[in-house]
Amino acid sequence: MAARTFRVATRGSRLALAQTARVVDKLRGRFPQHAFDTCVVKTAGDVHSDGGRQAEGAGIFVKEIEQALLNGDADLAVHSLKDMPTETPPGLTIAAIAEREDARDALISRNGARLRELPRGAVVGTGSVRRAAQLLASRPDLRIEPIRGNLDTRIAKLTDARASPIAYDAIVVAIAGCRRLGLDEAITEVLSTDLMLPAPGQGALAVEVRQEDAEAARVVASLEDPAARRAVAAERACLRALGGGCRVPIAALAEVNGDALVLHAKVLAPDGTRIVEAERSGPQADAEELGASVASELLARGASELLGLTEGK
Numbered sequence: 001m002a003a004r005t006f007r008v009a010t011r012g013s014r015l016a017l018a019q020t021a022r023v024v025d026k027l028r029g030r031f032p033q034h035a036f037d038t039c040v041v042k043t044a045g046d047v048h049s050d051g052g053r054q055a056e057g058a059g060i061f062v063k064e065i066e067q068a069l070l071n072g073d074a075d076l077a078v079h080s081l082k083d084m085p086t087e088t089p090p091g092l093t094i095a096a097i098a099e100r101e102d103a104r105d106a107l108i109s110r111n112g113a114r115l116r117e118l119p120r121g122a123v124v125g126t127g128s129v130r131r132a133a134q135l136l137a138s139r140p141d142l143r144i145e146p147i148r149g150n151l152d153t154r155i156a157k158l159t160d161a162r163a164s165p166i167a168y169d170a171i172v173v174a175i176a177g178c179r180r181l182g183l184d185e186a187i188t189e190v191l192s193t194d195l196m197l198p199a200p201g202q203g204a205l206a207v208e209v210r211q212e213d214a215e216a217a218r219v220v221a222s223l224e225d226p227a228a229r230r231a232v233a234a235e236r237a238c239l240r241a242l243g244g245g246c247r248v249p250i251a252a253l254a255e256v257n258g259d260a261l262v263l264h265a266k267v268l269a270p271d272g273t274r275i276v277e278a279e280r281s282g283p284q285a286d287a288e289e290l291g292a293s294v295a296s297e298l299l300a301r302g303a304s305e306l307l308g309l310t311e312g313k
Contacts, residue, residue, distance in 0.1 A: 005035040006216060009065045009074035012040040013150040015177050019205055020078040022180070023098055023223065030222050039074055041065045045083075059085040066092055069208060075216050077208045081201035081232055082174075086240035088208070095220035096207045100228040101176035103203035103253055105131060105196045107189040109170035110158055114189045115139065122169040125154065129270055131172045133249035134196050136272030151177045155186060172196070176203040197251035197266050200235035204228055227256055230287040234263045237291025242267065242298065248307050252294075254287070261287055263294050267303035276303040 006027075010020040017038070024036045045060035061083040068074040070091055081097065088094060107115050115138070118124070125147030126132050132144045145166050147154050151173060157164035158171050170188070178187055207223060209216040231254040238252050252265035261284045266277040278297040282290040299307075 003033045003035070004215065005037060006075045006219070007073070008036055008038050009041050009068045009077040010038060011043055011046060011061060011065070013046070015151050015181055016078075016080075018180050019080065023078050023205065023207060026098075026223060027219060031219055034219065036076075039068075041068050041074070059083070066208065069210055072210075075209065075213060076220060079206045079208060081204040081206040081236075082199040084201070084206060086236050091211055092208055093211045093217070094206045095209045095217045096223040097225055097229040097232055098205040098207050098223040099225055100204040100231070101179055102190075103198045104175050104193060105172050105191045105198060105202075106175045106178060106187040107170055107172055107191055108155065108158060108186050109188045110168065112188055113170070115170075115191065115195075118142065118169055123167060125158065125166070125168040125171040128172075128199070129247055130199055130249040130251050130268075131196065133268040133270050133272045134251070134266075135172065137268065137275055138195050138272075140272065147171055151181060151183070155183070174198070174202055193253055193264070197264065198253055200239045200250070200252045201232045202253075204232050227284075230261060230284045231255065233287040234261055234291040234294075235265075237288040238263065238265050238295045238298075239291075241292045241295030242303065243307060252291075254290075256284065257281065259284065261290055263290050265294050265298060267298055267306050269306055274302075274306060276301045276306060 008024055010016045020038055027036050041064050043061045043064045062079055065077045066089055069077055120141045121143055123143045123145055124135055125145050127146055127148045135142055135144060147157055154171055158168045178184055207220045209220055234254040235252040239250055242250055249268040254261050254263040260281045262281040264279040266275055268275050276298055278294050280294050
């Protein structure tokens, strides 16, 4: 394979750059004949970082990066998979699910209090409708306030009163981001998946290429984690079947159990007052079918009403 310079597109946040650096370091080690140059692309989510709560998987951190691939301005792109819509644009493909960190969420509190120890009316910051709904399901007395920005910004808004007009008592973030930035010590409490089921694909990194670029696809394929691919395939198939572009809180996590894959998913009312959940297992090879079957069960149990799919809506 002739030497080539691959342009690797990423967002410019410290977390995105750290994640991309991990991917690039692995590629350089496996393909020393090639060069890998990182290029930063500003996305709509970066430009409008002070907006309200967003649905995970809405694509606001992805679209401009994918356009750079399609335009030929980049050859590879590294994404947090949970930010990606369930449908990949024509002409692009996810060539590898590179790795998956711990998929769970964590609480970071200003005074070291765990979730159950927060006082009544405590202010908890999150930019996720999924996290907000599950917090309220567990602690309806909490006051949930939106918080945006990258991980460093959100932690600063919690710990420094000058950084935000809102006095947060705690925030909820992904464990994966904390670990990739070396911020494990900031975590007050790892939230159980019974209390806080993660977003589909959370903790996984996806590397995207143009379908026509067979050479880039071969290089990226060396990063593939088959177990992570099957797990996120089930989660994203469930999200897709539910109509994943909506702003209704949807959570899903698939885990390997021997030769099987176990998928647990929830659809919630935004205020946490209603939860529809389902869990099924199936062969790892049938990950997408498992995701679709769990979505069907959720819909049959009443998720269609929460999703606004009932007749007349």
